[in-house]
Structure formats: C-alpha cells, structure tokens
Amino acid sequence: MAMAVPVVGVAGLALVADMQASASGGCVPAAVVSNEDLEDGVFNVPNGWGPLVEEAARTAGLPASVAAAQIKQESNWNPNAGSSAGAQGIAQFMPETWAQYGEGGDVTDPEDAIPAYGRYMAALRNEVQSLAGDDADQLVRLTLAAYNAGPGAVAQHKGVPPFAETQRYVETILDGGQIEFSAGCEAPTGGKAWDGDLGEGEWTAPLPGGKFTSGYGRRNVPGLPGWAQNHVGVDFATPGAGSSPGGPVIAPTDLRITGFNDTDGCVIAKVDNDDDPDFGLAFCHLNSWGVKKGQKLTRGDVIGVEGNRGQFGMSTHLHIEIYKPNAPDVAFPYQGFNIDPEPILREKGAWPQ
Template identity: 45%
Template structure:
C-alpha cells in the first residue's frame, strides 16, 4: 500500500516503494535576517551547521548525530525540517503525517524505534535513519550531487530517481529539492549563510514567469535522451529548464514568451538548427546574469540588440525551431563573466533556485 500525505506549509509526497503522488510545493519562506554574505563560489555542501538558526538549541546535537547517520551535512536536515513542518513538533498534516519530521504512521513504525512521533529528538533521529536508507537505494547513480538526489528520492521515490538517473522532471520535486538546498545554504550553513537563493542572487525586483500558464517539462541536469532526439552530451544533460504551454502541438507556435525581469537584449538570432531562434539578455539587476531563451517560432521575435525592457515585455512566440521535438521555451541562466556570444555549457547554472526564490516555481 502506498502512503500519501500533505505536508504543512506547502505539500510534498512521502514515498515508499519508489512511488509518490506529486503535489504542488510553493516557494519557501523568505528570511529577513542576514548572518553574512555568500561568496561567488559558495555552494551548500560545507560541513558547518549554523546552530543559532535552529529554534531550540537542544535539538542541535540530535541534528548533528542524525547527519552522521544519514551521511548528509546537518544543515540539509535542518532545511528539510523547516520545509516539512516549520519546526513545529506538534504538526499534523491533513493526511496524518506527524511531528517535526512529518512521518506517516506506517513509516514511523519502521524508523521511529518505538518512540513518540511528537518527540522532536526522536523525529530527527528517524529522519537520519530514513535518509540513510534512501542514500543506499540510489547509490548506483554517480557523478551527481548526492544531496540533491537523496531529497529528490525522498519526494518522488528512489525508484523514480533511478528511472531517470537523476532528479525527475517533476515541477513539485524540483521545487522541493531547490527549496531545501536554498535553505541549507542561505539559512542553516555557517559557511554559506547569506541573503540570496542558491547560486544566483540578482537584486530585488518584481519577477514574472518567462512563459505564463506553462508547465515545467524538463529540469536542469542529467536526463534520458529525449524521444526523437539524437543522443549526445547535449541531449543527455539538460543545461536549462524547458517550459511548454502545449499550445503549439499542431502549428509549432505557442504562447508569448516574456522578460522575467528588467533586461538588456544582447543577441537576437533567427536560426533553423541548433538552438533555434534565440534571444540572449543581461539582467539589469545586480549581479547582471545572462539569460538565454531558445526555440522561438520563426519570425516571431519582437526585440533587438541593446534594447532595454521591463519585466513582462514580450520577447517572441514559444516555438519548435532548432534541436526540438515540440513547441516549448528552453530557458538558461549563464554566469555573468561569460561571453554573450561564445557561451559554453560549463558556464550555465541551474535556474531552479532563483525561480523558486522569486515565487515562479
């Protein structure tokens, strides 16, 4: 029997037997206190837990002990607890998940060692044991960030992660993983604590979805070779996010793609192959990252190089040009030091955390 639960504060699916029922997970809470700054190369894999960010200091030793059991730094366990229960040891979800770590009764019977599910220390210990088991079940996947994979397995099921050989292309799972990694870096890591989302921290401002009323169809990272595409390093690792409205199935022309924030256009290319019709632009908010939009319908692009535009300005129509099997938008984020015209894939970073932070995913 597959257990299902709805988690307090947004909702995620607890998984057993490699299956889950995905639910929407909204963006995480924003923290106003800024204990430090994030250096340009900082990642959330440091080993230091920022103990003062944990609401009850008597929980810190349990977190550190559970982290040793799980083989995952303690700041990730703290971030997951915030995502699950908001640090409320009395939390009960609509589906019956209980306690700080939000275990369903059947899973608690397996990992709770006979303790009270509302005992916060017991919940943290069970969390460590469960994450340890998940790590073991996905150990065959190599060359990827184990923290991302284990939380993807927690949300979508280890069987699903094995099937996709990485984080599956589910909006809810990708948002859940991004939220935990963001909190681990921004709030709970002594070495990386700062004010911005994971990896990409443009300045404040209003953001909109680059393809409104679309769904995420492929996430950043390794993936199986898409059906109908030639298998090569560019198709088996996805260097951005794909969004589709489904409106271009018959004609190859979908909905309007818009600027997610204020941009300066740097490149407009009308191409039938490769990336297809393409627009590149620099974010006008610090620190000036480059955004790359691919696969516009031929003849649909509405902007020109050096033009400065506001959030929500139309860029062109979602299309199927280039190496594409259906009408969609491919959205990439590129490091600011990269050359606008000579971008290499090593310059890309995962756009998911910034879109989660801005409330888009």
C-alpha cells in the first residue's frame, strides 16, 4: 500500500517551483536560416543551405527536419568530409552511387550534392513504399533504414531490420530532426508516437533536475526476463541518488488520479485539461506518494518521490509511461495502449535539459 505521508515540506515545494522554471525541457531551435515560412521551413541549417535542404526533402518525400538531421549525421555539414570506406561530400556518397545520382556534378559542392541526396533518398523511398502502405510514419522510417542497411535488408525483414546499428541510426535521425531542426520541437513524420493533435497545452518536466537514462523500445539488460527487455516507457533519474529516495515527481500538466500499481510503485493518471487529448500516464518506481484516486492535480503539483520500488533490483529513477487517449482509466503496460513518451514530452516542453 502507498505511504500516505507528505512527500516534501514547504522548502521542498519552493525548490520544485525553482527547478520547474529551469527544467521545462524545451528544445526550440536557436535560428531560422531558410526563407520559407516558419511552419514549413527548416531551422539551424548553416551557410544558407536551408532552401537546398528543403527542396531535396521535397524531392525525397521526407520532412525537411529529417533531411537536415540526416545530412548533419553523415558529414556534420562538411562538404569535404570523407570516410575510410570511400564515401565523400556533405551527403557521403560512395563513388558508384554518385555516378548514378550526381548528374555529372561535384560531390564536394553542396549545390550539387544536396539535390543528389534528394534524388537518392527518393529512389530508396520508392523501393520500400509497398512495405509501408499508407503509413506515412513507417515510410520515413523504412527509407532511413534502407539508406543505412540497404533496401534488400528492409525487404527481407519486412520492416526496419533488427540490427542495432540501423535501429540506432533511424532513432538518431528522427530525434535530431525533432530536437534541432523543427519548429517548436515538433516530432517529424516518422518520429510521431501518436498521429493525432497533441493540443496546445504546455507541460513541465515530471522530475525537475532529472536526467534521461533509458528510452522506449528493445534493450538488453542482464538479468531481466525477455518480456521486460521491451521497455514501454522512458526513464529519468536524479544524479547521485543511487538507491536512496530521489527528487520530487510532479504533474507535468493538469491530471486526474485514476489508480495505482503498488507492486511497481506506480501512480496512474489521465490528462485533465481543456487543451490536450486525455492521454493516460503512469509514474512508476516511486518511493512514496501522497495522492488519492479521483484527486485532481494542477501542473507542478507533487505526485510523490522518485524511488526504486519494483519487481527487479534497480537504482532510483522515475519510469514514465504514456497511454493512448482511448486507454481505460487504469491501464497497465503491455496491454496495447503504450506509446513512446519521448516525442510527446519533447514537443510539449517536458523533456529534461
């Protein structure tokens, strides 16, 4: 049973308020270097190459933020970049690929190489189109996977291949597109956890001062059973907490408490504001909490204290899950309602800095 005790004193509440102000988790890009409208333009592309990237993205059928993140990942915007394998230029073309898509241009000239990148990605997109069907997000992911692992591997596995390098590559590009190159930190097509409108509400980080420690999806943690290797939430931890009670866990937005999972120290809630979908949320591995079923919380109200309660030995951290709006009031993991919290928390300004 949860410990119905005050989780922080007056000084602690003041600390939460101070930490909230500096831990909004926003990632609004610093500059706009395209002449396009803000809604459609790409941010943070150097040297006036924004329009080139946007046109290449249109050719490729990719979000401009994804194209920018991929080019940065490949060369860090260096037109003279090269690899030990023989790849060259800002988009890292192999000689045979450049011969096919470069149209006689200079691989080290971005005016030639960025449009060629668009043509090459369009060809890869066409090769995986049938596998994605009408799923626009999946099409972007498969196109990126085809670039990294080859379209043959994507066809063989009928999806993103189960190669750690390829899966990391796809996630790195999509994360970079959202964090560095999109307006208002909006998740690009391919990186959306939920295909509906996220609403206008601004959230705050659920663990002020916490740091991101583990993401959503497959992982390999020694000692955990197979089912638990599919991590259906994200983890944050207060630096230096070890196995002791950690920091205060707060409501990222207005919430209604709907239930508890005592075994894993979870407080379960529904979004309860007029701006956003009624996502379900679970705040897990808490050391203690002082809320009751049916209680309504305002953004910033304390839910409990970060801890390490659960079925497996673990260090102190907050595990947070988000459930689709159609989930019941009390949802549990692995019931088919989980969605990746990261794109939502980032876009809503609730990702730790």
